[in-house]
Amino acid sequence: MRQLPIWKPALILLVTLSSLLYSAPSILGGAPNWWPSWLPSQTISRGLDLQGGLYLLMQVETDKAVEQSAENLVDEVRGTLRQERLRYRGVERNGIDSVILKLSDRSEPEKIRALLLKEMPRVTITEEPGGKSWKISLTELEIKEIRRFAVEQSIETIRSRIDQFGVSEPTIQKQGSERILIQLPGLEDPQRAKNIIGKTARLEFKMLDEKGDLSQALAGRVPPGDVLLYGETRDRSTGKMVRQPYLLKKRTVLSGDLLTDARVNFDQQFNEPYVSINFNRQGGRKFAQLTGENVGKRMAIVLDKLVYSAPVIREKIEGGRAQISGSFSPEEAHDLAIILRAGALPAPVVFLEERTVGPTLGRDSVEQGLNSILIGATLVLLFMVLYYKGFGLLANLAVIVNVLILMAILTVLQATLTLPGIAGAVLLLGMAVDANVLIFERIREELRLGKTPMAAIDHGYAKAFSTIVDANITTLITAIVLYQFGTGPVRGFAVTLSIGLLASMFTAIFMTRVVLTLYIRGRRLQSLSI
Numbered sequence: 001m002r003q004l005p006i007w008k009p010a011l012i013l014l015v016t017l018s019s020l021l022y023s024a025p026s027i028l029g030g031a032p033n034w035w036p037s038w039l040p041s042q043t044i045s046r047g048l049d050l051q052g053g054l055y056l057l058m059q060v061e062t063d064k065a066v067e068q069s070a071e072n073l074v075d076e077v078r079g080t081l082r083q084e085r086l087r088y089r090g091v092e093r094n095g096i097d098s099v100i101l102k103l104s105d106r107s108e109p110e111k112i113r114a115l116l117l118k119e120m121p122r123v124t125i126t127e128e129p130g131g132k133s134w135k136i137s138l139t140e141l142e143i144k145e146i147r148r149f150a151v152e153q154s155i156e157t158i159r160s161r162i163d164q165f166g167v168s169e170p171t172i173q174k175q176g177s178e179r180i181l182i183q184l185p186g187l188e189d190p191q192r193a194k195n196i197i198g199k200t201a202r203l204e205f206k207m208l209d210e211k212g213d214l215s216q217a218l219a220g221r222v223p224p225g226d227v228l229l230y231g232e233t234r235d236r237s238t239g240k241m242v243r244q245p246y247l248l249k250k251r252t253v254l255s256g257d258l259l260t261d262a263r264v265n266f267d268q269q270f271n272e273p274y275v276s277i278n279f280n281r282q283g284g285r286k287f288a289q290l291t292g293e294n295v296g297k298r299m300a301i302v303l304d305k306l307v308y309s310a311p312v313i314r315e316k317i318e319g320g321r322a323q324i325s326g327s328f329s330p331e332e333a334h335d336l337a338i339i340l341r342a343g344a345l346p347a348p349v350v351f352l353e354e355r356t357v358g359p360t361l362g363r364d365s366v367e368q369g370l371n372s373i374l375i376g377a378t379l380v381l382l383f384m385v386l387y388y389k390g391f392g393l394l395a396n397l398a399v400i401v402n403v404l405i406l407m408a409i410l411t412v413l414q415a416t417l418t419l420p421g422i423a424g425a426v427l428l429l430g431m432a433v434d435a436n437v438l439i440f441e442r443i444r445e446e447l448r449l450g451k452t453p454m455a456a457i458d459h460g461y462a463k464a465f466s467t468i469v470d471a472n473i474t475t476l477i478t479a480i481v482l483y484q485f486g487t488g489p490v491r492g493f494a495v496t497l498s499i500g501l502l503a504s505m506f507t508a509i510f511m512t513r514v515v516l517t518l519y520i521r522g523r524r525l526q527s528l529s530i
Helices: 007-026 062-082 109-119 140-165 190-199 214-218 279-292 332-344 360-413 419-448 453-485 486-520
Strands: 054-058 090-094 098-102 125-129 132-136 171-175 179-185 204-206 226-234 241-249 259-264 274-281 299-302 306-309 321-324 349-357
Touching: 007 360, 007 486, 054 140, 054 190, 062 090, 062 109, 062 132, 062 140, 090 132, 109 125, 132 140, 140 171, 140 179, 140 190, 140 332, 179 190, 190 332, 190 349, 204 241, 214 226, 214 241, 226 299, 226 306, 241 299, 241 306, 259 332, 274 279, 274 332, 299 321, 360 419, 360 486, 419 453, 419 486, 453 486
Parallel strands: none
Antiparallel strands: 054 179, 054 349, 090 098, 098 132, 125 132, 171 179, 204 299, 226 241, 259 274, 274 321, 299 306
8 A cells, every 4th residue: 555645644633523523512402511612612503394483485466566566657657747747637547557648638649658758668658549548558578577576575575574583594585486485493473473574564654634524435435536544543441452444645645665764662651662763865855845734734654554643743843753653562563663674565475375383393303303313323333333344343433424524514504404404314324334335345356356455455445436426426416406496395405415425425435545544554464354
């Protein structure tokens, strides 16, 4: 055998000690009190199926996003024509993706068409029968972009809400074209999380129609341009929630898109929580103008079509600050502040599937998974010792180091371990010794051909190398494909398998060869314990 370079055993020692340090906290169930602070203390993150939590599959109602864009188009057309002082009879939404512009006898069609196409390149204009009205529609490309943005923006908004909620290692990913998959491991209050995630949180400020007849509206005759909404207040004498109807102007005079912050405060009179909100510079100017023009009138604060309060504007309010009060508990006020800070969802979401995994089931899964690993490892290690004797002990050492490397890399990457991941670890125990089995059988063949022990070892490793590399590379390619196209649990299996394969090639081919070389160096062997 050739002289062994010093860097090879040094590398094995370094990898083994590093793997042991990084995997020790996970093996011990957390860093113990005596564990030095300068040593790694992270543990392997457990997935939803191991520690319990919430699984949600949501559908984004992208039609609502398109409908809202058409609603915005009404205001945009109206504002553009008014700015240029061009006459028209009316603008109203038509379907979910278009508006109808009604022309008057004094309209200037050519100027209107040229102006709209210049200011709104994302629309098409077609003349309706009779020539007195036009249909202004969003283009197919624009509708497709609105739908795509609605899903992507929903994912970002939900992620922001969950981050503030304080869930560790959440999984939030797009599934299909309009669905979102959410996994929240370790969650203790699933219903509260659902309320925070699924709330559209569309904040609007609307003026009350104080001249309208509320009783007529309650009877079903809502005046044109108005909307009937309800609020909930707590009766201080009985403590019960009472529904309060409000007749509001349909037009939204200010929206929550201009918010920069939302915080929970307590009023000094009743010690009840309320949410104080701050607008950005543009929103502050609009809010000051709005309150200045409507002193003495009532303005409603509406969140997801529920009126939270409708105070009388006493004076012009500058500084861009307002407050939302209601019959909140401190927890409800905190959650509302989270939602407002994260922003509104661009479209409502619908829960298609919900699964709650309890922590008891998670503990049972962990115990069963660990038992399967222990039983599998014991059988593999016992077989190797009985069948390959001394060489079997060497292979078992490689398997143990292989498992330590796997645990250490999972800890460093903060990869989430799931049940399929444990299944991958169990499979890996068998695959880890597979390379050594090939090498050992080659060595046996060389010994039967009459070669010396050292020559048999050299030829055994050399001839088995290409077979081992080919087999592991094909399995590694399969694992990469599973990771690329699979979802959470399948990806967990692929990650564990990929790391384990690379580790097994290091331990089976490199480590065992170096340890064997160190053992037999300087010895005159007549036989091998194989």
